Amino acid sequence: MADGTETAARRGRRGGGGAARRAERTSGAIEQARYITRNMPDFEILNAEALEIIESNAETVLEEIGVSFPENDPALARWREAGADVDGDRVRIPKGLARKLCATAPSTFTQIARNPERAVEIGGRNLVLAPVYGPPFVRDSGGRRYATMADFEKFVKLGHQSKWLHHSGGTVCEPTDLPVNKRHFDMLMAHMTLTDKPFMGSVTEPSRAVDSVEMADILFGGLDDRTALISLININSPLTFDSVMMGALEAYAAANQACIISPFIVGGAMAPVSVAGTLTQVLAEVMAGVAYSQLVRPGAPVVFGAFVTSIDMNSGAPTFGTPEAAQITYGAGQLARRLGLPFRSAGSFNGSKLPDAQAAYETANSLNAGLLAGVNFMLHACGWLEGGLVADFEKFVMDADQLGVLHHLARGVEIDENAQAMDALREVGPGGHYLGCAHTQANFKAAFWKSGLLDYKPFETWADEGGRDTRGLAAAKMDKLLSDYVQPEMDPAVREALKDYVATKKASMPDAFS
């Protein structure tokens, strides 16, 4: 297709069978965009001098202050062996060592998907978009409430139906109605069966990371070192790598599964109040984490993460979509590229309680910064509300529509003869109009991004139709996407094998709710 999309209906050769035919019959045949490959430069906010100072300071932090790996003797042993100075759980890393260890991490890697056309290439000029991760609450037109597994499945279906979303994500909301120690099975089953997009693994216990890898092995009929999972390993900033997260990282890295190694920073609380100071800490933390992943398995796929927000210094509330967060995102992107690592940052961040103008300003500020900062994997690209406490159904649909803006912006500016349009300029001349000219007729379909949600109607039509705001439009679109949803086909034997695995595992342990 001209805009890099395709419809399920046209993928007859692979979609095959009844599901594809059913999809073809519906008006809602799934149109899906390929992940973004940028044809435009990155925005580089730091000059060479600033980059060198920050990199030098990060090395000083690692050598003089060091990082902490509490309750993790195997990690301390690995660090000692690699040449670090280990004192208690403090690991001081000589200048140059962390960067040298990072060099074995790949600059780009493929995450496979059940549908081979949905595999994503993470790194380079690419941008892969994944939905919100982690909220204990959901919100829809009925208000705010604790999230359940039914909400989770609804989000996975919405993600499957969203044209501009390349990835099904992970904990799109916390299914709080399920036992804490078993809900990862249900979440993984939802991602594996309700969509054919790639997805994320569990990190809440090292054993759950192992479960995730085992389920992926069943789903893909043997992983054979292929990367089928990407998982979010948060650093306990400042400078602390807790043993639960590191245990998950160890399991994933050993199995050649990808980890996003990501400082989680509310600026002013978990990092200095300055942008340069925060970037120094982010770089030191990511270098230590990535280096450790390479000690576990050289070549294991990892991503340079940066979740950074600012704080309202009066109330202590985290704030989103702020200029300081954008500056850090731009700077961290430069640091990641200089390390040769894929980069994760930005998202549909906002602090609003409702999917209103505040939510949209803050989200757009962050999405735009993420595209221009060279982000390669954007978690939370849609659906985030209220500082991440809430996954909002309407905002999921609204944000997912705005992701189309990023796709079209990333195409850059074509400059071939057709794009130069000199024939059109000659044909129309002063005082004419272009609507009917040959160049317009040949190009108009692919020329401009068009929202699949927003209102462009004349005032009177809009008023006659009820004068809906964006939330009202999004609620209607959500209903349409869900009613058009067709579950992608799956080998019944694989499905049964997964069910058996989960049933056996669940039966082996008592329910735990905390």
Place this chain on the structure above:
Amino acid sequence: MADGTETAARRGRRGGGGAARRAERTSGAIEQARYITRNMPDFEILNAEALEIIESNAETVLEEIGVSFPENDPALARWREAGADVDGDRVRIPKGLARKLCATAPSTFTQIARNPERAVEIGGRNLVLAPVYGPPFVRDSGGRRYATMADFEKFVKLGHQSKWLHHSGGTVCEPTDLPVNKRHFDMLMAHMTLTDKPFMGSVTEPSRAVDSVEMADILFGGLDDRTALISLININSPLTFDSVMMGALEAYAAANQACIISPFIVGGAMAPVSVAGTLTQVLAEVMAGVAYSQLVRPGAPVVFGAFVTSIDMNSGAPTFGTPEAAQITYGAGQLARRLGLPFRSAGSFNGSKLPDAQAAYETANSLNAGLLAGVNFMLHACGWLEGGLVADFEKFVMDADQLGVLHHLARGVEIDENAQAMDALREVGPGGHYLGCAHTQANFKAAFWKSGLLDYKPFETWADEGGRDTRGLAAAKMDKLLSDYVQPEMDPAVREALKDYVATKKASMPDAFS
């Protein structure tokens, strides 16, 4: 001040008198930011080859197709004398001539203001923000209605009170209750007496441009070639310079007053559907217009304008905040810098009927693009709604708050010793927190941008206070800004002279309503 602002209360020496004292007593003392001076690079989307192709094609357009100056014999005579090929009202400009004529236009100029601290420097690394221009309707919590002079004055007062707005603008809304041929007097009086920020002149008839200059001459006690007005001269795209607009330009340029020479393009209708083709036409049009201004008066201050939006090719509706508009804004900025001219583009553009999420996404997309594109004068920076048909009071306040994001982003990243924060990193170490450390205490006040409007409160507090959305917060802030408004002091003799001028002029002509 640390963030480049100051309060009226501190400007005692000049504010003087009772008004300043009254302002000091209120909690709403006016805090005002200086215009933005960027300490960050521009985003350059076009590479050298693309720039050269577009510049070469624009020269071809001017030489082969030419531009039209209908019903304007003096203009045709000027062009003929300058060496252009004039055929009827068509002016074909030999390659190189327009660019050569543009060279006498200043790359930066000062627009004076009644308050000398509000003077703005337009060009270079600066960005001056001005409010919405032109809507026939207004909207507030009561709905949408035709704009009146009372609305106009309310907007001027809101602009005066808005910390991040540097300029009072021009036709903030059309006062449709006043005669068409006299309303410019009332609009100018409002800008001259209700605020001390710089403002714009009338362009709807050449005689009204002359009136504007004469009133500015009275206000400033003689202009002496100082630039006190900036005015919006739209080009009738494609490639047509109508005699009314050119008449206004002639009056302003002759008096050394500034003109924004601006193609007004709905892409696909008034320009080719491609970005490169549109940029070619924009460059050709601006070069012809600027060259003409320099034929009227070499050295007259002008701005390279680009008002460009895309179109929904199904309905014909213009669309805003789109990726194509952003690409054109980035590219036009590069072309303007290569011409050595100040650049005008972007704004609070959106197509929504309400100040909702759509309005905010689209606005944020455009504002961010404008900052990174190197815009020097941003008209419509706040208050625009419904494709420019409506000036919205709530959105004016919401957008004006978001302009603070641009100010802080434009500061760039500091890299001095304090910003590096190595002492803080050493003091806190792994597992600590930064809230109480010395570096945080010394820096937190100026560290992060803080909205003066948006909601950062805990959910329960927010709910207890009524669960307001952004519109509700903006309506309350608007009321506060207006109730805190104090009219800036003015020499009574100047005010009387202006009143006399307007009364005499109004008496000299019958009312006209179309």
